[in-house]
Amino acid sequence: MSDQSIRELLRTKYRVEDGKKFLITDYNADDTAGLSLSPKEAKKVLKKRIKRLSYLQELLFANGHSALLVALQGMDTSGKDGTIKHVTSGINPQGITITSFKQPGPVELMHDYLWRIHMAVPSRGKITIFNRSHYEEVLVTKVHPSILANQKLPLRVLNNKNFWSDRYEDIRNFEKYIYRQGIGIVKCFLNISKEEQRKRLLARLENKEKQWKFSPNDPKERQFWEEYQGAYQEVIVQTAAPNAPWFVIPANNKWFARLVVAEIMIDELEKLHIPEPKPSQEVLESLNSLKAELGGKFSNNKVGKKIKKNKKIGKDKKIKNLNKSKE
Secondary structure: OOHHHHHHHHHHOOEEOOHHHOOHHHOOOOOOOOOOOOHHHHHHHHHHHHHHHHHHHHHHHHHOOOEEEEEEEEOOOOOHHHHHHHHOOOOOHHHEEEEEOOOOOHHHHOOOOOHHHHHOOOOOOOEEEEEOOHHHHHOHHHHOHHHHHHOOOOHHHHOOOOHHHHHHHHHHHHHHHHHHOOEEEEEEEEEOOHHHHHHHHHHHHHOOOOHHHOOOOHHHHHOOHHHHHHHHHHHHHHHOEOOEOEEEEEOOOHHHHHHHHHHHHHHHHHOOOOOOOOOOHHHHHOHHHHHHHOOOOOOOOHHHHHHHHHHHHHHHHHHHHHHHHHO
16 A cells, blocks of 8 residues: 555544444544554654644645644543644644643633633634543533533523533534634544553553653543443534544554544645745845845856856956956
8 A cells, every 4th residue: 555545544534524324333442544563663654744744834824824723532541642742743833732621710610611712723824732622511521410510500501401412513513613714623532442541541650750640530430431432422423524524543552543643634734725935026026136135145046147157257357457467
C-alpha cells in the first residue's frame, strides 16, 4: 500500500458522518489499519507529517479567513494529553491554542453550558484543540445526573422529559453555527479498551513522574465503564454530521492514535485549499529597489543580474583607469 493510500485510509476509516447505523462495538481499540511500526519508525513518520501540518497551519494563519476546532474526548488515560503534546510539537505556538475543560466553576455556572465553549472557539487563522469539551455535558452528567442539581438549572429545565434530546439539539445547532462562520470542526473519540485503561492506571501509580495524574476517584469511575460506553454511543449517534464528523480512533496504541489525529487535521486543512500568501503589489513593484537598499543579492532575477553586471563593469573601469594613471 502506498503512502497516499495509507493517508487516505487513516482519514476515512474511522470517520462517522451519520450516526444512524453507528455501533461503538464495531470499532476495535487495538486496530492499526494494517500498519506495523516500531516506536522509532512511528516517531519518524509522525515527525514528517507534522511538518506538513505546520506548513498548512502557517497558510491558515497568513490567510486569516478560516479556523479549525478539534475536540478530543476519551475515557481517562485514553491519551488526550499525549496526543496534544506530540501532534502540536512542531506547530508555531502563535497559531494554536489548547483549552482544557475541567468541571465548570462558579462564574461558568452562572451562564449556559455552551457559554465557556463559545468563548474558546478559535479566532480566524487559528487552530484550537479542546482537551475534553462541551460533550462532557452529555457524557459525565448523563452517567452522574446528580451533577445537574448543582448547575443552577430551573426546575422546568431539569424536569423536562426531553432534557437530553434538547441538549443534543443544542450541540448540533451550535456546531452548525460555527461551521457556517468558517470554523471547521472535527470531534475525535480516543477509543481504548477497559483492560488497556487498567494497565495505564497501574503504570501511573508505578511511575513517580506520573503519579500526580492519578486520582483516587479513577478506580471508582471504572465501575461506570459500560455506562460511559453507552453515553458515547448515544452522543455519536445524535451529533455526527458531515459538517461536524466524529472520528472513533483506536487508541490502545498511542503512536497510531497520534498519527491518525495528525492526518485528520492535515486533511481538514487541505480541504480549505488555502493559497500561499503573496506580497502586496507595492512590494512586488519595488522588490528590486528594496533589495538593493538592503544590500540583497539578485542571483535569481534578471534585474539583479543586470545590477551585478553593471557593478562589475564599473569596477573593471576603475581598475583600467587606475592602470592608465600608473602608466
